[in-house]
Amino acid sequence: MSEASVDNGRRTWLITSGAVGAVGAAAVAVPFVSSFQPSERAKAAGAAVQVDISAIPPGQKLMVEWRGKPVWIMKRTADQLAALEKLDPELADPESKRNAYPTPEYAKNRHRSIKPEVFVGIGICTHLGCSPSDKFQTGAQTSLPDNWQGGYLCPCHGSTFDLAGRVFKNKPAPDNLEVPPHMYLSDTVLLIGEDKKA
Numbered sequence: 001m002s003e004a005s006v007d008n009g010r011r012t013w014l015i016t017s018g019a020v021g022a023v024g025a026a027a028v029a030v031p032f033v034s035s036f037q038p039s040e041r042a043k044a045a046g047a048a049v050q051v052d053i054s055a056i057p058p059g060q061k062l063m064v065e066w067r068g069k070p071v072w073i074m075k076r077t078a079d080q081l082a083a084l085e086k087l088d089p090e091l092a093d094p095e096s097k098r099n100a101y102p103t104p105e106y107a108k109n110r111h112r113s114i115k116p117e118v119f120v121g122i123g124i125c126t127h128l129g130c131s132p133s134d135k136f137q138t139g140a141q142t143s144l145p146d147n148w149q150g151g152y153l154c155p156c157h158g159s160t161f162d163l164a165g166r167v168f169k170n171k172p173a174p175d176n177l178e179v180p181p182h183m184y185l186s187d188t189v190l191l192i193g194e195d196k197k198a
Contacts, residue, residue: 046067046193047193048066048191048192048193048194049064049065049066049071049191049192049193050185050189050190050191050192051064051073051189051190051191051192052188052189052190053073053075053118053188053189053190054188056073056074056075057075058075058076058077058117059075059076059077059080059136060074060075061073061074061075061134062074063123064192066180066192066193067193069122069123069124069180070122070123070124070131071120071121071122071123071180071192072119072120072121072122072123073118073119073120073190074118074119074121074163075117075118076111076116076117076118076119076163077117080136080149080150080163081111081116081117083138083149083150083162083163084110084111084149084162084163084164085110086149087149087162087166088110090168090169091162091166091167091168091169092166092167092168092169092170092171092176093166093167093175093176094110094166095108096108096112096166096176096179098174098175098176100126100174100175101126101175101176101177101178103176103178103179104179104181104195106195107120107179110164111164112164112165112166112176112179113164113179114182114183114184115184118190119163119164119165120179120180120182120190120192121165121177121178121179121180122177122178122179122180123152123177124177124178125154125156125159125173125177126159126167126173126174126175126176126177126178127154127156127157127159127171127172127173127174128156128157128172130154130155130156130157131154132152132153132154132155132159132161132177133152133153133154133155134152135148135150135151135152135153135160136150136151136163137150138150143155143158144160149162149163150162150163151163152165152177154173157172157173158171158172159171159172159173161173161176161177164176165177165178165179180192180193181193181194181195182194182195183195183196
């Protein structure tokens with residue numbers, strides 16, 4: 001056997017081994033590199049959510065998820081809207097001027113919404129991130145004042161919010177409930193996560 005044929009055999013062996021190794025490395029690298037890309041679920045979590053609100057009865061709320069957060073959509077009655085008018089002196093930030101959770105300009109009003117009867121808010125207490133409970137019934141109740149007009153109670157530390165998500169004075173929560181960006185695509189279809197400025 002000549003020296004040249006030995007070198008050619010080794011060369012062929014080295015090339016074959018190298019090619020198989022490269023294929024193996026690529027097979028391992030592709031899933032590893034693709035794991036750095038956001039999953040379809042993660043992409044969807046940031047997407048805007050379209051909601052048909054036509055079936056929500058007055059005085060009730062619907063909850064949907066946007067970016068992993070509970071978003072409340074509440075249809076308030078005429079009596080509930082009238083109750084909001086009386087509460088300003090009892091609230092920590094009645095006009096939503098605080099900036100820890102900036103309120104969109106279109107929700108900087110007493111009812112904190114585009115349409116007075118429909119409240120859209122993130123159902124996470126601004127104190128420690130608990131989820132407040134519905135306390136829509138008016139009047140004296142456990143953990144609530146005798147003149148309660150309806151709203152939300154955070155069971156963790158007792159923060160209370162009115163039906164516009166505004167926090168009452170002297171409560172642990174430092175701010176009103178957050179209002180997410182939203183807009184109406186029609187009279188009955190709401191888009192949460194985008195507004196006309198986005």
